Amino acid sequence: MSNMRVSEMWKFKLSLALLLITGSTPLFAASEAEFKSAYAAAEAANNEARGLRNQWTTTAAALAAAKRAAEAGNFDQALASSKEAEALAKASIFQATSEKEAWRALEIR
Amino acid sequence: MRAAIHSTSGALALAVLLLTAMPPVIGAETPNPVADAQAFRKFFTDKFPKVKLEDFVNGPYSMNEDMHRQWQEKEQFPPYDFSLEAGKEMFAKRFKNGKSYADCFPNQGIGIRQNYPQFDEKEGKVVTLELALNRCREANGEAPFSYVKDEMAALTAYMAFTSRGKPFDIKIPNDARALEAYENGKRYFYTRRGQLNFSCASCHVQNPGERIRAEVLAPAIGILNAMPIYRSEWGGMGTISRRFTTCNSQIRGVPLDPQSDEYRDVEYFLSYVSNGLPISGPGARP
Numbered sequence: 001m002s003n004m005r006v007s008e009m010w011k012f013k014l015s016l017a018l019l020l021i022t023g024s025t026p027l028f029a030a031s032e033a034e035f036k037s038a039y040a041a042a043e044a045a046n047n048e049a050r051g052l053r054n055q056w057t058t059t060a061a062a063l064a065a066a067k068r069a070a071e072a073g074n075f076d077q078a079l080a081s082s083k084e085a086e087a088l089a090k091a092s093i094f095q096a097t098s099e100k101e102a103w104r105a106l107e108i109r
Numbered sequence: 110m111r112a113a114i115h116s117t118s119g120a121l122a123l124a125v126l127l128l129t130a131m132p133p134v135i136g137a138e139t140p141n142p143v144a145d146a147q148a149f150r151k152f153f154t155d156k157f158p159k160v161k162l163e164d165f166v167n168g169p170y171s172m173n174e175d176m177h178r179q180w181q182e183k184e185q186f187p188p189y190d191f192s193l194e195a196g197k198e199m200f201a202k203r204f205k206n207g208k209s210y211a212d213c214f215p216n217q218g219i220g221i222r223q224n225y226p227q228f229d230e231k232e233g234k235v236v237t238l239e240l241a242l243n244r245c246r247e248a249n250g251e252a253p254f255s256y257v258k259d260e261m262a263a264l265t266a267y268m269a270f271t272s273r274g275k276p277f278d279i280k281i282p283n284d285a286r287a288l289e290a291y292e293n294g295k296r297y298f299y300t301r302r303g304q305l306n307f308s309c310a311s312c313h314v315q316n317p318g319e320r321i322r323a324e325v326l327a328p329a330i331g332i333l334n335a336m337p338i339y340r341s342e343w344g345g346m347g348t349i350s351r352r353f354t355t356c357n358s359q360i361r362g363v364p365l366d367p368q369s370d371e372y373r374d375v376e377y378f379l380s381y382v383s384n385g386l387p388i389s390g391p392g393a394r395p
Contacts, residue, residue: 053371055363056304088304095301103299106310108145108152 030079035070038082045089054096059088140292149382153330166334166389168327172318189339189391192346196267204249213245222272223388226377228287235290235373256367262337262346269390279381294378297371303362331383335392
């Protein structure tokens, strides 16, 4: 086996390893700063829902999951859970706001 | 002169705009508890023509003949008996200052369950029996009980028992705040909440008699007459506060604090629209 062929084989193995590494993890891992910003947005939305007396248990669960993931250093999961919590909190705000009038549709008259 | 005419016509136009833009003060939106109670009763008696009005207080047992028979058998050895006995003893026991619950209530607290909740015109808020019991304790130097645990359930079980058969007689005094509390309670009852997007009415108006998982849903009319209740699902007794907070959790809503204004008001509304139906508590439910 010539030196040339050995060198090419190593290049190939190195490329394959890099491909596997980049393929198995997100291209850009979430940072702690991104998590903190998303978590703060979720908390703010959930506080707004509290003001409307309409928090959801699932929002609280998603916020707790985000915190747990961040403490474990898994900022991808922490970011995803924070975004889920924000979406749930916003849905609860929408519900409380629309129900200010919509409740009458159920009323026995 | 021209300026004066302009200013007058401008004011007139604004007034017309405001008058046409504003909804009429009197109309469908004006609270009318008497009409509400009549409509409530008609809705359930039309929906369940075979159920006697006074039977609605038996909740799911009024909806199904088999269940009704099971309940009658269960009533031979009622599972709430232990709580009733405990409540009777607790009620008679004096506080450290020598006074007792009897000193806090009219008729020494016997046979008065049907008059709660009441609107307290001094406070400007609804006062439920559970709240009145804890206020009695605090006024006599005792620590309040948890609103969702056994002691409160036992006390209210005994007080309900002394009122059995007496019709709910909830009053709305001629006070704008009382009417507002009633209306707030009504709005709470019909408002969808929680991730499951359910209101109290979703289960207890739209689907009484239907099953939700293994449970048969109770009708809203008379639903509080049997409180407190022994629930097999809980393996113990539950107060009205426990029922409200658990309902909220079950639809994935964060419960409010027991005896929050909203819960006091919804109890006021639900009790008022069940006026005339007999107290049947303490009750038992699957």
